[in-house]
Amino acid sequence: MVTRFNRLKIIVGVSDMRVSNDPHSDIITYSLGSCIGLVVFDPAVKTGGILHYMLPESTLDRTKAERNPFMFADSGIPLLFKETYKYNAVKRRMRVLVFGGSQILDQKGFFNIGKRNYMALKKILFKNNVLINHEEVGGNVNRTVRLEIGTGDVFVKTSGSSEVKI
Amino acid sequence: MTAIQILIKDIKNLRPMPVIASQIIEMVDSSSASMQDIAKVIQYDPALTATLLRTCNSAFFGLANPVESIRDAVSILGIDQVVELALLNASAQTFNRPWKGYKLHEGAMWRHAVSSALIAKDIARKIAPKSSHSIFTAALLKDIGKTVMDKFLQISSDKIQVLIDESGYSFIEAEKKVIGTDHAEIGAMIAKIWKFSPKMVKIIRYHHLSDVTMGKERDIAIVYLADCISMMMGLGLGVDGLAYRFHDSIIRDLSITPDDISEIIADFTLNMQKVEALLHVV
Numbered sequence: 153m154v155t156r157f158n159r160l161k162i163i164v165g166v167s168d169m170r171v172s173n174d175p176h177s178d179i180i181t182y183s184l185g186s187c188i189g190l191v192v193f194d195p196a197v198k199t200g201g202i203l204h205y206m207l208p209e210s211t212l213d214r215t216k217a218e219r220n221p222f223m224f225a226d227s228g229i230p231l232l233f234k235e236t237y238k239y240n241a242v243k244r245r246m247r248v249l250v251f252g253g254s255q256i257l258d259q260k261g262f263f264n265i266g267k268r269n270y271m272a273l274k275k276i277l278f279k280n281n282v283l284i285n286h287e288e289v290g291g292n293v294n295r296t297v298r299l300e301i302g303t304g305d306v307f308v309k310t311s312g313s314s315e316v317k318i
Numbered sequence: 319m320t321a322i323q324i325l326i327k328d329i330k331n332l333r334p335m336p337v338i339a340s341q342i343i344e345m346v347d348s349s350s351a352s353m354q355d356i357a358k359v360i361q362y363d364p365a366l367t368a369t370l371l372r373t374c375n376s377a378f379f380g381l382a383n384p385v386e387s388i389r390d391a392v393s394i395l396g397i398d399q400v401v402e403l404a405l406l407n408a409s410a411q412t413f414n415r416p417w418k419g420y421k422l423h424e425g426a427m428w429r430h431a432v433s434s435a436l437i438a439k440d441i442a443r444k445i446a447p448k449s450s451h452s453i454f455t456a457a458l459l460k461d462i463g464k465t466v467m468d469k470f471l472q473i474s475s476d477k478i479q480v481l482i483d484e485s486g487y488s489f490i491e492a493e494k495k496v497i498g499t500d501h502a503e504i505g506a507m508i509a510k511i512w513k514f515s516p517k518m519v520k521i522i523r524y525h526h527l528s529d530v531t532m533g534k535e536r537d538i539a540i541v542y543l544a545d546c547i548s549m550m551m552g553l554g555l556g557v558d559g560l561a562y563r564f565h566d567s568i569i570r571d572l573s574i575t576p577d578d579i580s581e582i583i584a585d586f587t588l589n590m591q592k593v594e595a596l597l598h599v600v
Contacts (some may be wrong), residue, residue: 160587164538165590166551166552166590167587167588167590179354182552183552183553183554183555184552184559185550185551185552185553185555185559186551186552186560187550187551187552194548204377206551206583206584206587207580212577212580212581212584213581213584216584216585219588220587220588222582223587223588237524252552254559254560255560255564256550256560256561256562256563256564257336257488257562257563257567258561258563258564258565258566259562259566260564261566261576262576263564263566263569263576263579265579265580265583266550267548273541290545292482292559292560292561293559293560293561294552294555294559294560299540311421311555311556311557311558311559
């Protein structure tokens, strides 16, 4: 019997992306600080993925963005959607959830990378007519996010607390 | 016995760092010992030599041919790198276990320590190359106080959380309010007992800038910034998360801009796979 404990765990590292349509798999990203974990899931084809990016704009360094496009919002987000389309996912059916973007206390303005990461995401999704279904963003906590591909359920664990189903 | 008295007793009973580690730290701090002197000390410690060679031959360095002696390691990687690896190997056992009070699973405190040390070294190389060894070491050991505070956190973390959520305290301010001391103060006490240099004791004591004027001292400011960057990157965070104070004026005084911080994050990220290899082999 496949349970939470013996399902395939697909880990999304820092500046990384993973997509799956294996109903016996979970996609997990650990400890989001100021980074953003973007979760997408199309229930019709039971396909979903997580992108874990660190920084808002690839204009910072194009060469680094070419080496790892998942590091930045603007180069990573389109790739997450495109990867799910390979499994026949459709944008308008997609559930979209956003986590992370935390900040250190009193971290303001341009130094506030968490907020800039979130604003970059909002801009890109708005331009592409994608609505966010759920978000847990900001504050000064770290978050771990898990997506169950079999059900599309998403779970979040915050700064040492227990895991909560969204 | 008050909490403070218990803490002091615990500090005195704390298993000291391996002698070899204290010896290396002392030599790094001292202006009279050369890097070659430190290499000699290392090669007379068989256990450290063995783990050090294993680390040198890990994916972190990607060497074409394995190194077989400390002398080889020094000639291929450079003496600076070998000394830093020796420090990592020698301090791993102090950090690399779960800490229930801070809700740090096994390896998390170690991940935070090593990441902070590597980031601090990167910053120091650019703006304070002469101090880079002691900055690396201080960044590696800055949270040593958490190892003693952990059992108090198991009892007090709920109260601390309330002060953060409802009264705008930072984590370290709340620790001080609830327990009567904080992990930076305790860390400095441990560093003193372990006979670290006054400079190292000071960096550990003020690594969260609980006295913001201390940020005027460049080495303290560098370790502080490295800690902030590790927090932003979510590297080895526990119950304290990112609940510390950010002082942009201190960072501007180092002539570090927001773009510089993004560059440091990007560089570190590109090396992440190598860092993972290093974390697991040490």
